[in-house]
Amino acid sequence: MADTKDAKYTPELRLRVLWGNDAMLGPGKADLLDHIAETGSIAAAGRRMSMSYKRAWMLVEVMNTTFQGPLVDSTRGGARGGGASLTPLGREILALYRDLVRVTSDAGADRMADLTARLKQPSDKG
């Protein structure tokens, strides 16, 4: 039996929450929020994800109109050179999403291990 402990055989759960066709929250938006919090800039956050400036702004605009208030507070250009930060609601949504990933990954660990055990192993390659 092959060693299944290396990174290749470590399953990761990636999840999206969909509300019909109206709203979606997934790893891309969550990562963008994380990077905005860290860099203080939508453009810098997008660059970290190899995302165009235009796409990063578009995602922020979508997020800012999906929930009950903006998730990102930003100024385009100006004295501070386009600074951005998460609003309290933005931090709350991000924390809820990260918590959702954690509890679902824990709950699904056994089934993911069962799937992983059925992956082709190096010794199966012929």
Next chain:
Amino acid sequence: MADTKDAKYTPELRLRVLWGNDAMLGPGKADLLDHIAETGSIAAAGRRMSMSYKRAWMLVEVMNTTFQGPLVDSTRGGARGGGASLTPLGREILALYRDLVRVTSDAGADRMADLTARLKQPSDKG
């Protein structure tokens, strides 16, 4: 407070399991397996998902080399006109994935409800 019981405010969890860059299982492949089981045909299964014949075959070929054996048993053309069915391993992988969706959706229900409660409501539109 707006009614949050209509379909628009019902969250759905969509998930992918990733094993590094080597393997992935998500809703597209699972749905394709379901449709192959129902239609007995890769082409018909793809059509149900508005997927090209080429893409449906490509996904089947990827699935058939990702796990310890093929998930789909198929004949291209021939007397049966290209019949396809799930192998026992294919049925097992599909059942594990559906079970994973169920247990993670249950485990994440509270957090999804918290996110849903923070969605913009019709009364917020200005």
